[in-house]
Amino acid sequence: MDPITDSAREIAAAVNLREISAAEVAERLIPHVARLDRHIGAYLELTPALMRERAAIVDRRIAAGERLPLAGVPVAIKDNMCLTGTHTTAGSKILRDFIAPYTATVVQRLLDAGALPVGKTNLDEFAMGSSGENSALGVTRNPYDLDRVPGGSSAGSAAAVGGFEATLSFGSDTGGSIREPAAFCNVVGFKPTYGRVSRYGLIAFASSLDQIGPFARTVADAALAYDTIGGHDPLDATSVDRPLEPTADGLREDLHGVRVGIVKEFALANLADAGVRACYESAYRELAALGAELVEVELPTADYGLATYYLIAPAECSSNLARFDGVRYGLRVDGDDVGEMYERTRAAGFGPEVKRRILIGTYALSSGYYDAYYLKAQKARTRVAEDFARAFERCDVIASPAAASPAFGFKAKSDPVAMYLMDYYTIPVSLAGLPALSVPCGAVIPEGGTRPMPMGLQLATPLFTERALLGYAHAYERATRHAERLAPVEIAAA
Amino acid sequence: MSTTAIPRGDLTPALLDKYEPVIGIECHVELKTATKMFCGCPNVFGGEPNTNVCPVCLALPGALPVPNAAAIDHLIRAGLAFGATIPVHSKFDRKNYFYPDMPKNYQISQYDLPLTQGGVVRYWLEDGSRAECRLTRIHLEEDTGKSTHASADGRLAGATSSLVDFNRAGVPLMECVGEPDLRSAAEAVGFLETLARTFRELGVSDVKMEEGSLRCDANVSIRLRGAADYGTKAEIKNMNSFRSVRRAIESEIARQINVLETGGRVIQETRGWDESAGVTHSQRSKEQAHDYRYFPDPDLVPIDVTAEYVEQVRATLTELPFERFVRYVDEFGIDSKRATQLVDDAPLAAWFDRAVTASQNPQATVAFVLGDLSRLANESGTPVAAGKVTPDALAELVKLTSSNAINSKAAKQVLETLWNEGGSATALVEREGLAQVSDRGAVEALVDQVLAANPKVVDDYRGGKTNVLGFLTGAVMKESRGKANPALAQELLKEKLGAG
Numbered sequence: 003m004d005p006i007t008d009s010a011r012e013i014a015a016a017v018n019l020r021e022i023s024a025a026e027v028a029e030r031l032i033p034h035v036a037r038l039d040r041h042i043g044a045y046l047e048l049t050p051a052l053m054r055e056r057a058a059i060v061d062r063r064i065a066a067g068e069r070l071p072l073a074g075v076p077v078a079i080k081d082n083m084c085l086t087g088t089h090t091t092a093g094s095k096i097l098r099d100f101i102a103p104y105t106a107t108v109v110q111r112l113l114d115a116g117a118l119p120v121g122k123t124n125l126d127e128f129a130m131g132s133s134g135e136n137s138a139l140g141v142t143r144n145p146y147d148l149d150r151v152p153g154g155s156s157a158g159s160a161a162a163v164g165g166f167e168a169t170l171s172f173g174s175d176t177g178g179s180i181r182e183p184a185a186f187c188n189v190v191g192f193k194p195t196y197g198r199v200s201r202y203g204l205i206a207f208a209s210s211l212d213q214i215g216p217f218a219r220t221v222a223d224a225a226l227a228y229d230t231i232g233g234h235d236p237l238d239a240t241s242v243d244r245p246l247e248p249t250a251d252g253l254r255e256d257l258h259g260v261r262v263g264i265v266k267e268f269a270l271a272n273l274a275d276a277g278v279r280a281c282y283e284s285a286y287r288e289l290a291a292l293g294a295e296l297v298e299v300e301l302p303t304a305d306y307g308l309a310t311y312y313l314i315a316p317a318e319c320s321s322n323l324a325r326f327d328g329v330r331y332g333l334r335v336d337g338d339d340v341g342e343m344y345e346r347t348r349a350a351g352f353g354p355e356v357k358r359r360i361l362i363g364t365y366a367l368s369s370g371y372y373d374a375y376y377l378k379a380q381k382a383r384t385r386v387a388e389d390f391a392r393a394f395e396r397c398d399v400i401a402s403p404a405a406a407s408p409a410f411g412f413k414a415k416s417d418p419v420a421m422y423l424m425d426y427y428t429i430p431v432s433l434a435g436l437p438a439l440s441v442p443c444g445a446v447i448p449e450g451g452t453r454p455m456p457m458g459l460q461l462a463t464p465l466f467t468e469r470a471l472l473g474y475a476h477a478y479e480r481a482t483r484h485a486e487r488l489a490p491v492e493i494a495a496a
Numbered sequence: 497m498s499t500t501a502i503p504r505g506d507l508t509p510a511l512l513d514k515y516e517p518v519i520g521i522e523c524h525v526e527l528k529t530a531t532k533m534f535c536g537c538p539n540v541f542g543g544e545p546n547t548n549v550c551p552v553c554l555a556l557p558g559a560l561p562v563p564n565a566a567a568i569d570h571l572i573r574a575g576l577a578f579g580a581t582i583p584v585h586s587k588f589d590r591k592n593y594f595y596p597d598m599p600k601n602y603q604i605s606q607y608d609l610p611l612t613q614g615g616v617v618r619y620w621l622e623d624g625s626r627a628e629c630r631l632t633r634i635h636l637e638e639d640t641g642k643s644t645h646a647s648a649d650g651r652l653a654g655a656t657s658s659l660v661d662f663n664r665a666g667v668p669l670m671e672c673v674g675e676p677d678l679r680s681a682a683e684a685v686g687f688l689e690t691l692a693r694t695f696r697e698l699g700v701s702d703v704k705m706e707e708g709s710l711r712c713d714a715n716v717s718i719r720l721r722g723a724a725d726y727g728t729k730a731e732i733k734n735m736n737s738f739r740s741v742r743r744a745i746e747s748e749i750a751r752q753i754n755v756l757e758t759g760g761r762v763i764q765e766t767r768g769w770d771e772s773a774g775v776t777h778s779q780r781s782k783e784q785a786h787d788y789r790y791f792p793d794p795d796l797v798p799i800d801v802t803a804e805y806v807e808q809v810r811a812t813l814t815e816l817p818f819e820r821f822v823r824y825v826d827e828f829g830i831d832s833k834r835a836t837q838l839v840d841d842a843p844l845a846a847w848f849d850r851a852v853t854a855s856q857n858p859q860a861t862v863a864f865v866l867g868d869l870s871r872l873a874n875e876s877g878t879p880v881a882a883g884k885v886t887p888d889a890l891a892e893l894v895k896l897t898s899s900n901a902i903n904s905k906a907a908k909q910v911l912e913t914l915w916n917e918g919g920s921a922t923a924l925v926e927r928e929g930l931a932q933v934s935d936r937g938a939v940e941a942l943v944d945q946v947l948a949a950n951p952k953v954v955d956d957y958r959g960g961k962t963n964v965l966g967f968l969t970g971a972v973m974k975e976s977r978g979k980a981n982p983a984l985a986q987e988l989l990k991e992k993l994g995a996g
Contacts, residue, residue: 084558097557104551106558205557210794239562239796318794321590324601325555329660340596340658367592367789376791 017074024074070116096351106203123158153183178428185458200235263397320363404458534561553666555599575612610635619690624832854891884918
């Protein structure tokens with residue numbers, strides 16, 4: 003029994019059977035994470051006191067005869083989710099000193115299920131970014147090459163699980179913020195259908211796209227995590243009020259009878275890097291080898307995804323982030339009048355990418371531009387969703403790259419648009435609200451790199467078919483075992 | 497910026513007749529619900545600042561709104577009361593602007609798909625005349641907090657610091673937008689009064705002006721009488737009573753007439769009403785108008801209202817104040833002032849209606865209800881409807897009076913006893929022996945007695961001082977201990993005095 007490397011299922015089983023106490027799990031994790039995280043930087047705040055407190059509660063509950071789905075499982079929480087008494091910063095200077103006075107629904111469900119919070123993880127400021135570099139509060143390194151980014155925006159959550167600093171972690175995905183970093187950090191990253199998981203207590207970036215989901219080292223663990231956090235929440239009006247189909251008992255071993263759609267517009271021939279191309283070609287062959295029938299499907303609007311997303315998401319964020327004004331909480335920089343206070347506070351509190359998106363979004367919603375930009379983007383979004391619906395008439399699941407490259411070096415994408423392109427494959431899926439995940443599918447030694455870096459295969463299925471999606475991913479993972487072939491960089495005990 | 501007061505006296509009737517005012521009212525009404533619009537905080541007035549708040553109405557990071565179904569129900573009820581259309585699809589939008597007492601720096605409101613569209617408010621004026629004003633829409637939104645500015649005049653400009661109380665933030669608010677159908681300040685007030693009465697009757701709002709639960713803005717323009725096009729309008733804000741609505745509109749009409757008459761041009765702007773100075777002053781011109789960047793709130797799903805639901809709500813609507821007013825005036829023949837008095841006291845009106853059903857005599861009933869009965873109620877502090885007098889007992893009293901079974905003095909006495917003890921008027925009259933004496937012989941005996949006892953007065957009468965008749969009638973009544981039929985007594989007195 004090793005609470006650092008074992009799966010969440012194994013830890014929960016052992017704690018429920020009292021083979022190991024939650025307190026022992028906590029005491030193993032606390033020094034281990036403290037040592038590792040000096041190098042990886044996955045966490046903005048470690049919460050050892052809370053972890054011990056929760057472990058004591060779990061042990062009491064187990065002793066009283068309860069069985070808890072995540073008994074003693076160490077979890078990491080992206081720092082845009084509220085947890086009472088912890089800093090909840092969204093990776094921004096404007097919330098650097100904000101301590102949440104309430105707990106997000108997802109986090110509460112995790113605590114109730116017996117999970118132990120290791121800490122709050124780093125992210126691109128307000129979840130805006132694809133490398134983690136937009137965090138104003140810390141640097142997170144890729145556990146598979148410390149000179150490379152972990153991906154983003156859920157940078158710390160991906161790095162924590164990939165680097166064995168937590169068993170499960172939770173991130174939010176707006177245009178790819180779970181799937182892309184999962185691919186970069188050799189873990190499974192799962193974004194459920196929009197509306198499946200409560201957003202109450204998640205600091206909003208783009209409300210119509212944001213969705214919380216788990217990171218795990220196995221599909222089975224991702225399924226367990228999803229079954230724990232999913233389901234209707236009366237505190238979130240967009241959360242869907244229909245029964246949650248359990249996924250953990252729907253995992254399958256083969257893909258016989260499954261039609262896998264390969265998107266014509268996402269032709270692998272377009273990939274610049276031969277190694278990346280070969281990796282995905284091999285992944286598709288592996289799907290076929292498992293019994294799947296590969297069919298070509300068309301997503302004619304796929305190329306408009308990025309432009310559509312970069313109108314809708316900034317429009318929503320320009321409004322969502324208006325509340326950070328220095329009046330009630332967070333950073334305040336005084337001025338001669340309230341207008342000047344707003345300006346100074348927001349100028350000092352927000353980083354350049356956040357400001358860029360607020361400006362774009364404000365413009366897109368302005369009188370005289372609304373129809374040309376925001377409204378048109380909404381229409382395009384509908385078309386993208388219709389394209390997917392048509393494609394799913396011909397297939398059960400769509401497979402594609404999760405990202406066009408493995409993890410890149412720090413400061414490699416200084417042009418914002420080059421960074422935006424990292425989400426080329428994930429954004430259309432987000433616009434359609436579909437459930438999707440990234441599952442490890444091999445490794446590539448990047449140009450200029452020395453170590454093989456993990457790659458991720460994106461699988462997406464129709465709305466509310468999480469059970470089928472996780473089943474397919476499980477079959478692929480069990481047959482290929484790509485994640486197990488890579489190990490994080492050795493971090494010397496010091 | 498013009499803040500010069502223009503006394504109404506400066507405007508000749510000819511000038512007032514030359515121009516026709518065109519007025520449209522927009523008002524915000526706080527809804528009566530158990531909880532706020534988008535969170536579970538109680539919807540109550542006042543309290544220690546910032547005690548009635550939660551993550552949602554304080555707009556903490558990550559908090560989300562969930563709509564209050566009762567508020568939506570109230571809005572549909574209000575719309576249906578005025579014959580509005582309830583669209584199948586509606587939605588909430590964000591109205592974006594920064595203000596310290598608005599926690600999210602956007603207000604959740606409704607832009608292009610309000611919950612109710614159209615409708616007509618039929619109302620009456622103080623003089624009893626009737627008119628109507630079309631509604632553009634009624635939509636649902638949330639209230640803001642309250643700012644207190646530490647400056648000499650309580651305004652933001654010049655303040656060194658401000659305090660914000662978020663207790664009111666998130667209280668459900670309906671915005672009623674009227675068409676520019678009003679032609680005078682009096683019409684504007686009549687319109688607002690009927691809106692307020694109707695909302696109270698429907699139970700959707702308490703409409704307490706003193707607590708700011710009804711706040712209104714007026715769009716005012718003038719045009720040459722007979723002109724087809726509207727003039728340029730000014731929007732008047734900050735009127736917090738019906739009285740100030742009347743004064744502000746009158747003052748603004750006078751200002752605009754003065755501007756045009758001196759060769760000026762009315763500009764489109766927002767003007768604030770200064771209650772103490774009695775004038776409006778310029779606040780913001782059209783050029784400085786906000787771009788609110790409305791867009792559908794992505795935290796909330798569209799509202800679908802089924803036809804069945806609308807019919808369910810419609811079926812619960814009962815007689816509305818305007819309909820009641822019309823019934824009292826047209827069917828019952830009650831004058832408009834007294835009809836208004838009744839309509840404005842819904843429990844009293846309901847009690848009155850039961851009494852009329854029993855008495856079949858609305859005129860006599862209203863005289864009691866708004867006369868002696870209301871006096872007794874005011875003196876005791878117990879409303880009529882909560883008192884011991886039942887509608888049936890009053891109806892008996894009305895019948896006893898109109899059939900001359902008892903005289904008015906006795907009626908007063910019966911009513912007071914009923915007020916204190918309850919019971920039946922007929923039984924009381926019997927018990928107290930208050931039945932009016934209309935027996936000719938009995939009254940004649942009393943008349944003779946009085947005439948014999950007052951020979952000097954009799955001489956005065958016969959000498960031409962006929963006004964002593966009242967004294968003599970009073971003496972007869974006194975002799976009868978109030979029970980004699982006064983009309984009969986007077987008749988007999990005249991007869992005997994004339995004959996003498």
